[in-house]
Amino acid sequence: xxxxxxxxxxxxxxxxxxxxxxxxxxxxxxxxxxxxxxxxxxxxxxxxxxxxxxxxxxxxxxxxxxxxxxxxxxxxxxxxxxxxxxxxxxxxxxxxxxxxxxxxxxx
Amino acid sequence: xxxxxxxxxxxxxxxxxxxxxxxxxxxxxxxxxxxxxxxxxxxxxxxxxxxxxxxxxxxxxxxxxxxxxxxxxxxxxxxxxxxxxxxxxxxxxxxxxxxxxxxxxxxxxxxxxxxxxxxx
Numbered sequence: 001x002x003x004x005x006x007x008x009x010x011x012x013x014x015x016x017x018x019x020x021x022x023x024x025x026x027x028x029x030x031x032x033x034x035x036x037x038x039x040x041x042x043x044x045x046x047x048x049x050x051x052x053x054x055x056x057x058x059x060x061x062x063x064x065x066x067x068x069x070x071x072x073x074x075x076x077x078x079x080x081x082x083x084x085x086x087x088x089x090x091x092x093x094x095x096x097x098x099x100x101x102x103x104x105x106x107x
Numbered sequence: 108x109x110x111x112x113x114x115x116x117x118x119x120x121x122x123x124x125x126x127x128x129x130x131x132x133x134x135x136x137x138x139x140x141x142x143x144x145x146x147x148x149x150x151x152x153x154x155x156x157x158x159x160x161x162x163x164x165x166x167x168x169x170x171x172x173x174x175x176x177x178x179x180x181x182x183x184x185x186x187x188x189x190x191x192x193x194x195x196x197x198x199x200x201x202x203x204x205x206x207x208x209x210x211x212x213x214x215x216x217x218x219x220x221x222x223x224x225x226x227x
Contacts, residue, residue, distance in 0.1 A: 001169070034213035036152070043202055043217035044144075044152060050212055087152050091211040094166040096142075098152040 002026050002090050004099035012107040019075040021102045023088035028068045032092035035064055035073045038101075039084045047086075048073065078104070109133035109216050111203050116221030123193050123225070129186040129203030129218055137161065137181040140206040142214060143188050145199035145223075155201070156188065157210075171197075193225045 003026035013019050023033065035048040046055045048064035051071055061076045075082055083106055088099040115127040129141070143155040156177040157166045165177050176189040186203050200222050204214035 032211050036213075038152070043204075043220060044214075045217075046213045046215050049207070053212075055213075055215065085151075089152075089154070089213070091213065094157065095168045096154045096157070098144075098154060101151040 001095055002029060002093060002097055004088055004090055004097050006086075006088060006099040006102050008102060009100065010103040010105065012105055013078050014107045015078055015080055017078045017107075019078050019082075019104060021073045021086055021088075021104075023066075023071040023073070023099050025069045025071075025090055025092075029090045029092035031067045032090055033064075033066065033071045034089045034091055035062075036087045036089065036098075037082075037084045038087065044087065075104075109205075111205060111216055111218035113201065113203050113218040113221035116201065116223045118224045118226065119193055120227050121194060121225055124189070124191045125193065125223060127188040127190070127201055127203075127221055127223070129188075131184045131186065131205070134205070134216075136179075136184040139208065140210045141179065141186045142204045142206065143177060143186075144202045144204055144214075144217075145197075146202070146220075147196070147199045150199075153199070157206070158186070190223070193223075195225050197223060198225045199223060 031051040033051045036044040038044040052064045085101045085103045112130045142157040174192045178187045200220040202220045203218045205216040
């Protein structure tokens with residue numbers, strides 16, 4: 001099975017900050033990488049698919065990049081509604097493993 | 108409106124069984140692969156299983172293989188998760204989710220989740 005790691009595990013940031021979250025796969029997964037946002041008590045929401053494609057209706061301040069084993073989710077200017085936990089997930093081979101998550105909270 | 112509604116969660120003793128259901132509406136259910144994803148209290152997301160739109164292919168996480176069975180009834184627009192030999196570590200909120208096409212591009216619709224508690 002492919003193992004996914006994320007860094008940092010948590011971060012504190014202010015509204016307007018640029019935030020970068022890194023995800024790493026234990027083997028090459030090409031661009032088969034998706035990003036989800038989850039707020040407390042809510043279901044996850046798909047943000048980015050295929051490493052860099054923005055899901056419909058997701059604000060353009062979210063972007064993704066990377067291929068192979070290293071991937072990045074960037075929020076260009078953090079907004080109050082962006083405080084949440086972010087998960088990467090590989091979709092290269094089953095089981096489609098999630099990363100452990102990165103919690104973004106208010107500084 | 109595209110919607111998924113899970114049901115069937117509850118309290119069950121270790122070694123017991125439970126069947127979860129996920130009722131889908133607002134899309135052609137049989138066209139889409141579906142998945143179960145769980146989240147233990149205070150923990151991250153764990154992919155549990157997936158099934159192709161026609162039901163011919165099913166995939167499981169190692170942690171549930173041999174104990175859980177995913178099925179679907181496309182005539183009823185419903186996905187199921189039969190959980191047997193339940194353990195304390197299966198305690199979680201269980202979400203069903205719909206894949207996009209192709210399924211590698213992620214899960215775009217999620218239910219609200221149903222809670223399973225395994226405890227004596």
